[in-house]
Amino acid sequence: MRFQNRGDSRGVVRLTAAGLKGFTSAMPLHALQVIALLGALAAVLPMDCTSAMAETPAPPSVEASAEESRSSMSGREIYRRMLRNRYKRGVQEIEIVSTDPGGSEQTTVFVASLEDHRDENDDPTDGKNASLLIEVSSPFDMRHTRYLVVSKEPGPDDEFIYRPSERRVRRVDLKGTPLLGTDYTFRDLAYHDLEGATYKRLPDETHDGVPVFVVEALVTDTLDDRIHKSLSYLEQEHFVPLRVRYWDEYGVEVKELRAEHASIENFGSMWVARRSKMIDLLQRTESRSTVLSLDADPHFTPTRFSLRRLAQGR
Numbered sequence: 001m002r003f004q005n006r007g008d009s010r011g012v013v014r015l016t017a018a019g020l021k022g023f024t025s026a027m028p029l030h031a032l033q034v035i036a037l038l039g040a041l042a043a044v045l046p047m048d049c050t051s052a053m054a055e056t057p058a059p060p061s062v063e064a065s066a067e068e069s070r071s072s073m074s075g076r077e078i079y080r081r082m083l084r085n086r087y088k089r090g091v092q093e094i095e096i097v098s099t100d101p102g103g104s105e106q107t108t109v110f111v112a113s114l115e116d117h118r119d120e121n122d123d124p125t126d127g128k129n130a131s132l133l134i135e136v137s138s139p140f141d142m143r144h145t146r147y148l149v150v151s152k153e154p155g156p157d158d159e160f161i162y163r164p165s166e167r168r169v170r171r172v173d174l175k176g177t178p179l180l181g182t183d184y185t186f187r188d189l190a191y192h193d194l195e196g197a198t199y200k201r202l203p204d205e206t207h208d209g210v211p212v213f214v215v216e217a218l219v220t221d222t223l224d225d226r227i228h229k230s231l232s233y234l235e236q237e238h239f240v241p242l243r244v245r246y247w248d249e250y251g252v253e254v255k256e257l258r259a260e261h262a263s264i265e266n267f268g269s270m271w272v273a274r275r276s277k278m279i280d281l282l283q284r285t286e287s288r289s290t291v292l293s294l295d296a297d298p299h300f301t302p303t304r305f306s307l308r309r310l311a312q313g314r
Contacts (some may be wrong), residue, residue: 067215070236075199075215079232082239085270089115089300093292098182101284107121107136108180115300124153131305134311136180148310149186163311169311176226183255183278183287196220207233207242210261226254238271240264255280268296 027215055273072082090111099105113133117125129151131134136145143164159174174186202214212233219228233243244257266272272292303309 006104010085012133023116059167070213073201073213075201077215078213078215078239079199079217079233080199082234082241085239086116088294089298090294092269092294094289096182096184096287096289096294098287099285106181107138108136108142108182110134113300113304114300115305122221127154129153133309134304142180144313146310146313147174147186148305148307150305160310165189169307182284183283184279184289188278202231204236205233207235208261210242211236211238212242219293235261235264238264240271241275242273254282267294270296 018168091111093196094112096108097105098108105301113135114130116130117128118130119125119131131151132149134147135146136142145164147164148160152158159172161172162169162170177186178184179186179188197217197219200216200218205212205214212235215232215234217230217232227246228249229247229251231245234241240259241257242259242261245253246255246257248254256279257276258279259276261273263274263276264271266273272291273295275289277286277288279286
């Protein structure tokens with residue numbers, strides 16, 4: 001294997017995340033990755049039900065009104081609609097296959113649980129925005145490794161790791177850290193809001209034959225030293241990102257997210273692209289993710305996102 005300088009081992013990731021909805025760091029540039037990355041299990045609407053909904057045409061007056069409303073939306077409003085494509089809690093299973101420049105691949109499997117603590121006005125509860133727990137089951141040398149991230153307002157966030165080899169919980173800084181060595185980062189799975197960036201709507205485009213909104217985001221309060229600007233291409237029906245391009249502070253395009261429009265499905269209260277990939281343009285590597293399942297209405301015990309759970313796994 002030629003995976004080098006990637007932090008942890010790179011690979012195919014199976015993510016069972018409990019409610020990734022709305023969980024990202026305060027940096028808004030990665031929110032769409034969260035949506036593209038996670039989502040799919042028992043809470044899904046039956047396919048025949050989803051199809052029936054899609055085939056029921058809206059009255060002409062409603063369609064015209066919706067079209068007029070969308071044409072007047074600002075970049076900030078479009079981005080807000082994307083962030084609202086979420087659920088309060090959930091558990092997902094995702095597979096990520098990472099490939100190095102030589103074509104070698106590696107697989108990683110983990111379970112991620114998320115709970116959004118914000119109220120109906122998107123305000124934090126007891127100073128908390130969201131909690132994310134990641135529990136690794138593969139590769140073997142990382143089995144039972146667990147991460148806990150609690151997004152707080154005001155920050156800083158609480159971030160912890162438990163490694164079986166050390167048998168203790170440590171506080172860490174996961175900012176910009178590769179997610180288990182893949183081309184995704186922990187911030188790609190973290191809580192996001194509209195603050196910390198300015199937004200500008202650019203002319204609409206067509207991406208792979210699909211009409212998309214295009215929104216430019218310029219970071220004003222970055223939590224990731226690499227990313228200072230992004231362009232998001234959002235399909236116009238459900239505001240799911242089909243493509244996101246990222247630039248660093250020197251104006252160099254460093255990575256790109258692409259999602260398959262044909263893979264977009266409805267899971268409870270949100271729409272998810274089940275297949276996507278993140279490309280590191282500088283390292284010439286990529287990670288392909290597939291959402292295998294998602295439970296959008298799990299039951300969490302009071303200790304689900306506690307340091308005790310992190311250390312004991314229960």
